[in-house]
Amino acid sequence: MNGAQTVDGVLVQWGERLFYPSNRIIKTPSTPRLETLTRRKAAVIRGRIVATVVRRAPQVMVKVTGGGRGMNAIAAHFRYISKNGRLQIEDDRELTYRGKESMHDLVEQWRLGGARIPEEGPRREAFNIMLSMPHGTSPMAVQQAARAFAKIELAGHRYVMVLHDHQANPHVHLSVRATGMDGKRLNPRKTDLHRWRETFAERLRELGIEAEASRQATRGEGRRSQELWRLKAKEDGRLSNQVPAPKGGDAYAKSRSNALVAWANIFDALRKSDRQEDRALASGIARFLQDLTYARQLARNPQRDVVPRDRNRPMPQPEPMQRAQSDRGMER
Structure with a gap:
């Protein structure tokens, strides 16, 4: 399997976890006859990554x-x-x-x-x-x-x-x-x-409208979604723009940690890719991760256990973000 196939396999494996429901997670195809399918799926995942981390597409x-x-x-x-x-x-x-x-x-x-x-x-x-x-x-x-x-x-x-x-x-x-x-x-x-x-x-x-449907964990958001009645009251001027309280709890931490692990694996594969556009996208991911609400929470509390208990290896998120600083020139 060549380098491009390896990168595509990682994108499909971890991208499915980030962007699709759990019942749509698939394993990386290993047989040569599935290479075309993997390449197509990887192209879709790349598009979702670009829309999320580079263009910051509106969320439906x-x-x-x-x-x-x-x-x-x-x-x-x-x-x-x-x-x-x-x-x-x-x-x-x-x-x-x-x-x-x-x-x-x-x-x-x-x-x-x-x-x-x-x-x-x-x-x-x-x-x-x-x-x-x-x-x-x-x-x-x-x-x-x-x-x-x-x-x-x-x-x-x-x-x-x-x-x-x-x-x-x-x-x-x-x-x-x-x-x-x-x-x-x-x-x-x-x-x-x-x-x-x-x-x-x-x-x-x-229809040509840029739109995304990624989960809050994928976007690293840490605030509760607002109830419909609050949104309507704000539109009518009957309620102040009070910021919702941040989320918390084990389920919240695990979902965000799992997402960061997936992002880190995708970053690592793109950073090592032979394609310049992949390496540039890796730099974009690093900057995106630094802006995440959950990443900022971790920065304030570096002792917090961010690795899900069912994972055996530490999450490589801090190191890729440091390396990405030297990779930013690739985008220029």
Whole structure:
């Protein structure tokens, strides 16, 4: 196996751990017939690294914001996201509704279509999802990407969507019926949410919009994500820009440590690569690591055990960052 293949194998092995859910982690292919596949996957990982550490691409947001336990709550949410029918609402067949009369027809379709939804009940009959991008992103692109996302991830379920472009960040509200046409119920889990973010980001990139969906651990962020009600209150000026409290605990430390180990292995492979662009990317990774919230926490507390207990070797993160100082000239 030549040097390029070795670098590509490391990128695939450790890049999968950084950028994709755990159930998508794969081992480095060793058979020659898989070299082309490995090269293609490595190219994707390189692109994700460049977007994350060099261009600092905007991160998509996908959140489950609640759900209705009965038709009364679902209808109320329809009225909220459509501003009582003033905004156009679109369903899974791409039919559009506007106005109070059309809203009433849509509610009746949901109430009576398939298994009847009671006015009130003990279980969640719909999930409310919000897909958002930072200020400056084309609202039409966000809507188009959300439409494509729903056709992939919510196939077989009734859903409606509404674009909100009158606030700071363009976003789409989706309400999806929990029970699918095949009788199976939707039950979003953490791995599903990460996959949803990936799908939404991919659809945006297909439209030429730079978007990323990396995890907080991959980005080394150490603050808690803010609840939706806080974000909305800040947009309306009803809440000060209070910074969320930092995260902590063993699970937090282990996820960040695992990410740093992966970054260090990727850095080491790129630093030793024969390709100048790989070595330049390694320098970018070193600077990125120095800026991470978790890396700064470690700098303040160098005695902290940052190596996961299931790893036998120390994490080589400090040494690569020192070496990268002399490598920066490669980018010039």
